[in-house]
Every structure is written in C-alpha cells, then in structure tokens.
Amino acid sequence: MAKLALRGVVKRFGDATVCDGIDLDVEEGQMVCLIGASGGGKSTLLRCINLLEVIEDGEIRLDGEDITVPGLDPQTVRSRIGMVFQSYNLFPHMTALENALLAPRLVKGQNSESDRQEIEGLFVRFGLADRMGNYPDQLSGGQQQRVAIVRALAMRPDVMLFDEITSALDPQLVGEVLDVLLQLKAEGMTMILATHEMEFARQAADKVCFLKDGKIIEEGPPSTLFTAPREADTQAFLARAIK
Amino acid sequence: MTTPKAAGLTRRQQYEAAQRRRSTLIAATSTALVVAAIIILVPMTPGWEKVQRSFFNGQTFVDTFPKLLDAFKINVMIFLWSAPAIAILGLLIALARDTKSPALFPLRIFGAAFTDIFRGIPVILTVYLIGFGIPGLGLPRPWNSPYIWGSLALILTYAAYVAEIFRSGIDSVHHSQRSAALSLGLSERQVTRYVVLPQAIRNVVPAQMNMLIALQKDVSLLSFIGPVEIFRQAGVFKSLLANFTPYVGAAIIFLIVTIPATRYADYLMAKQRKERR
Structure with a gap:
C-alpha cells in the first residue's frame, strides 16, 4: 500500500482548474519531485495534500485512510504531514527554537525537558546548534529555511512536503538546504518536492512527475524522464529548463 | 594650491x-x-496689552497653577482606568468582527454595529447621552456618578476606533504566516492567539499610542457632565478672576504630558518604518 495515494484530485479557483484529475502514488521512504513551469499546479497540489486547500473532487489517502472526507478535522492530518514553504514563513516574533517548540507544545502537549532536548537535537543535527536563540531576521535565508524544516520535523511527521524551498535563496545558499533533504532521504523520510532544481531532482529523486495545466503529463524514474522523455511537452520543458 | x-x-x-x-x-x-x-x-499690535493682561498674567498663573495641577490628577485617574478597558474591549471587538464561526455570527454583527455607531457619533454627544441619560434612570449612589458613565462613554467611543486599528494590524500579518501555522497542526484559535495577534499588536503600537494621546485630551470632555477636572477648574478660575490665564496654564500642563508622548509615538513609527525596509 502506498504511503500517500492521490486519485482524481481536482482543485479549481473560480473558473481556473489548477489541479485537473491528478493521480499519484508515493511509497514509504520515496522522494518524489514535481517539476514544471510556474502555474502548472505544483504548489496547489502540495497545499491540497496538507488540506490548506479543499479539493473539489477525488480523494487523498494517507496510509490508506481518506483524509479528504468532508467534515474531517484537518488538524490531526496536518500534524502528520509537514510542510515547508518557499518564503520560509518563520514566526518573526519567536526565536528559532521557539518556532520549533510551539506546535509540539500546543498540538501534542509536549512540554517536558526531554521533548525540548529532542527538538534541540534536531537543530544540532542540521548544523543550527548555535542559532537556536536567534530571531529569524538575524539568520541568513539558508539558515531560516533549515529552521523551517526543523520546525516541521519537530512534529514528527510521516510525510514532508517542500514547496520550492530553494527558489528564494541566493545560489550559494541552495546547497546547504538541499543537503538537509539528502540527509532526510537517507533517514527514510517520505517526501514530495515541488522544485526547479533539475540537477537535484535528477540525482536524488526516486520518481519525477512533470505537471502542466494541472495534469501530470509524464512520470517516471529520473533516469528515464530526464534522458528519454516520451511526451513533446516534457521534452520542450526540459530543453528550456536544462541548459 | x-x-x-x-x-x-x-x-x-x-x-x-x-x-x-x-x-x-x-x-x-x-x-x-x-x-x-x-x-x-x-x-x-493694538490689542496686545489687553491680551497680555487677560491671557499671560504672571501673578494669576502662579496663583492658579498648583490648583490646576491638582485638578489634572482627576484627568490622569480617569485616563488610567479608561485606557486598559479600551484596550481590552477594542481587542475583543476586533476579534468578534473577524470571527468565522457561524455560532458567533450575532457577535460579528454586534461588532460591526458597535464600531459604526460609536465612530459615527461625536464624542461629546456620546458623553452627554450616556453621562446624563443613564444616571437619569434614577440609579442609587454611587451608580449615578458621572465618573462612571462619563468614562463609559469614552471607553465605548475609543474602543470603536481602537478595534479598527487592531483589525488593520491583524490584516497586516501576511496570510502565509497563517498557512505555516495551520500546516503545523495548530487550530484556528491557536493560530490567532500565538501567531497572528502577537505580530498584529506589535505592528499597531505606534498607532495606538496616538489614540492614547487623543484620549488624554478628550478626558476633558467629561467636564461637561460634572467632574471638576483641569479644564473645568480652569473655567472656575476664569469666572472667579475674570482672566483667561488659567486656560493657558491648563494648556501648558497638557503639553507637558502630550509632547513627550507624541515624540515617543513618532519615534516608534520611524523605527518601525526602518525595520520594514
């Protein structure tokens, strides 16, 4: 059984159909990369999986359980699915550590010293040990994004969603964030990335999906999708994206 | 060279x-x-001698100033109990107006009506209507005190304005902050309480400082329904001494308080602008 299974997911904003019947299976421990031009529906799809957007049709199953049943409390689902955003979205009035402690404390009631040490351990693991006491505006973009990842991991999610998390970063800071993703993959985290980092997707992804106009045009392992794309749209996109 | x-x-x-x-x-x-x-x-100018005698009389100033200062304590007192009440009521109304829960719909309507009504009536009229109207119900002492009902009039009026400022502060927090907090599993209420409000309140501190300064001055409107605060006291002296100098004295006392407060509010605004850039 797939860890995460999408069937016929449809999302509209007014007249615009942003996700147009998307099917996708993500196995436990897989890293799936969504590629495609902006406006193709990558970000919206991730927001749908995290129930930040309500889908019009179709279903999304997490461990076989339909999480898009109308009336279901989104809170319990969201605490199992972590999400990291392009613009970091750290809470500016809290230190890096407070950012990460907030949700475990409020949602899971984790307030003990050992809970705290465990989360501090995440900062140490991702090279942020000396940044825990800093406020977001005292951190570089790369550090902020790594803190955002730690904040999501602090909830011990089953699945992590990454929405173009390196797109707002200076080129020399992209590497440190991508390294974190490789580390997570090595630890067996199930991940979905919307990304423009083609080289990274080619090297690290287990599966790559090319989205256009709200549809998955083509999907497959990076070795075939990048070297021998079948669809004309995919070929055109890759020709422009990889120079 | x-x-x-x-x-x-x-x-x-x-x-x-x-x-x-x-x-x-x-x-x-x-x-x-x-x-x-x-x-x-x-x-x-031809009238200068007369103006100097009736507005800038040194002896009258020295004689009345201490009493004016005493009367100003009443202004401060009314200010001190009104300001926290305004802050709390204003915040509650701002939250009521932004509530999404259908059960709280009446609260939302109430919040909207409240701000419309009390922003639409001149302060002095509200002070009159509440300050004379409610004690007119024949309430026993001390519940007929103009201090209570006059303060309530100020609290209601100012809470309407303060609520709107809080709402603009809530709007100023980018929606991506809400998304991030929701994605971590927080409830709507927790998002508001721990993520949105702390930022919103911080954003509107300078604007609210200006409301405090305005309130400090408007406390004087209560003089129309009874309390002998500084403006009323100056009026008493004017009638007694047939001289306007006490009004100048009262103005000076106000300025001693409001100028530093205004400077401080401006400083906060400038600092905030710099931080945003």
Whole structure:
C-alpha cells in the first residue's frame, strides 16, 4: 500500500482548474519531485495534500485512510504531514527554537525537558546548534529555511512536503538546504518536492512527475524522464529548463 | 594650491563637513530672524496689552497653577482606568468582527454595529447621552456618578476606533504566516492567539499610542457632565478672576504630558518604518 495515494484530485479557483484529475502514488521512504513551469499546479497540489486547500473532487489517502472526507478535522492530518514553504514563513516574533517548540507544545502537549532536548537535537543535527536563540531576521535565508524544516520535523511527521524551498535563496545558499533533504532521504523520510532544481531532482529523486495545466503529463524514474522523455511537452520543458 | 588635510579626512568628508557648517548657520540665522520679528511685531499690535493682561498674567498663573495641577490628577485617574478597558474591549471587538464561526455570527454583527455607531457619533454627544441619560434612570449612589458613565462613554467611543486599528494590524500579518501555522497542526484559535495577534499588536503600537494621546485630551470632555477636572477648574478660575490665564496654564500642563508622548509615538513609527525596509 502506498504511503500517500492521490486519485482524481481536482482543485479549481473560480473558473481556473489548477489541479485537473491528478493521480499519484508515493511509497514509504520515496522522494518524489514535481517539476514544471510556474502555474502548472505544483504548489496547489502540495497545499491540497496538507488540506490548506479543499479539493473539489477525488480523494487523498494517507496510509490508506481518506483524509479528504468532508467534515474531517484537518488538524490531526496536518500534524502528520509537514510542510515547508518557499518564503520560509518563520514566526518573526519567536526565536528559532521557539518556532520549533510551539506546535509540539500546543498540538501534542509536549512540554517536558526531554521533548525540548529532542527538538534541540534536531537543530544540532542540521548544523543550527548555535542559532537556536536567534530571531529569524538575524539568520541568513539558508539558515531560516533549515529552521523551517526543523520546525516541521519537530512534529514528527510521516510525510514532508517542500514547496520550492530553494527558489528564494541566493545560489550559494541552495546547497546547504538541499543537503538537509539528502540527509532526510537517507533517514527514510517520505517526501514530495515541488522544485526547479533539475540537477537535484535528477540525482536524488526516486520518481519525477512533470505537471502542466494541472495534469501530470509524464512520470517516471529520473533516469528515464530526464534522458528519454516520451511526451513533446516534457521534452520542450526540459530543453528550456536544462541548459 | 592644495587644501590642507585636516585630521586625515578625505576630500569628500571635508566637503560634507563644510556643507553641514553652512546649513547650520543658515538655519540658526533664519530662526533668529523669525523669533525676533515675533518679539518685535506682536507687541506693536493694538490689542496686545489687553491680551497680555487677560491671557499671560504672571501673578494669576502662579496663583492658579498648583490648583490646576491638582485638578489634572482627576484627568490622569480617569485616563488610567479608561485606557486598559479600551484596550481590552477594542481587542475583543476586533476579534468578534473577524470571527468565522457561524455560532458567533450575532457577535460579528454586534461588532460591526458597535464600531459604526460609536465612530459615527461625536464624542461629546456620546458623553452627554450616556453621562446624563443613564444616571437619569434614577440609579442609587454611587451608580449615578458621572465618573462612571462619563468614562463609559469614552471607553465605548475609543474602543470603536481602537478595534479598527487592531483589525488593520491583524490584516497586516501576511496570510502565509497563517498557512505555516495551520500546516503545523495548530487550530484556528491557536493560530490567532500565538501567531497572528502577537505580530498584529506589535505592528499597531505606534498607532495606538496616538489614540492614547487623543484620549488624554478628550478626558476633558467629561467636564461637561460634572467632574471638576483641569479644564473645568480652569473655567472656575476664569469666572472667579475674570482672566483667561488659567486656560493657558491648563494648556501648558497638557503639553507637558502630550509632547513627550507624541515624540515617543513618532519615534516608534520611524523605527518601525526602518525595520520594514
């Protein structure tokens, strides 16, 4: 059984159909990369999986359980699915550590010293040990994004969603964030990335999906999708994206 | 010919220093001219002697100032209990207006009606209506006190304005903050309480400072329904001594409080603008 299974997911904003019947299976421990031009529906799809957007049709199953049943409390689902955003979205009035402690404390009631040490351990693991006491505006973009990842991991999610998390970063800071993703993959985290980092997707992804106009045009392992794309749209996109 | 290198300054620094000296000199000269013109010209007006006697009478000023200061304590008192009540009520109304829960729909309507009504009526009218109207119900002492109902009038009026400022603060927090907090599993209420409000309140501190300054002055409106605060006290002296100097004394006391407060609010605004950039 797939860890995460999408069937016929449809999302509209007014007249615009942003996700147009998307099917996708993500196995436990897989890293799936969504590629495609902006406006193709990558970000919206991730927001749908995290129930930040309500889908019009179709279903999304997490461990076989339909999480898009109308009336279901989104809170319990969201605490199992972590999400990291392009613009970091750290809470500016809290230190890096407070950012990460907030949700475990409020949602899971984790307030003990050992809970705290465990989360501090995440900062140490991702090279942020000396940044825990800093406020977001005292951190570089790369550090902020790594803190955002730690904040999501602090909830011990089953699945992590990454929405173009390196797109707002200076080129020399992209590497440190991508390294974190490789580390997570090595630890067996199930991940979905919307990304423009083609080289990274080619090297690290287990599966790559090319989205256009709200549809998955083509999907497959990076070795075939990048070297021998079948669809004309995919070929055109890759020709422009990889120079 | 070479210019001497003063204390190792670069050419640019020397030039800027010279410019600064020039600006200071021009500003000082023009200020001196304006002040001199006022000092020389104003006493030449035909009514100056009379105005000086009735508004700037030194002896009257010295005689009445301590009593005015005493009366000002009443202003401060009314201010001190009204301000926290305004902050709390204003915040509650702002939250009521933004509530999404259908069960709280009446609250939302109430919040909207409240702000419309109390922003739409002149403060003095609200003070009259509540300050005279409610004690007119024949309530027993101390519940007929103009202090209570006058303060309530101020609290209601100011809460309406303060609520709107809080709402603009809530709007100023980017929606991506809400998304991020929701994605971590927080409930709507937790998102508001722990993520949105702390940022919103911080964003509107300077604007609310200005409301506090305005409130400090409007406390004087309660004089119309009874309390002998500073404005009323100055009026009593005016009638007693047939001299307007007590009003000038009262104005000076207000300025002693409001000028530093205004400066501080401006400082906070400037600081915030700098941080946003």
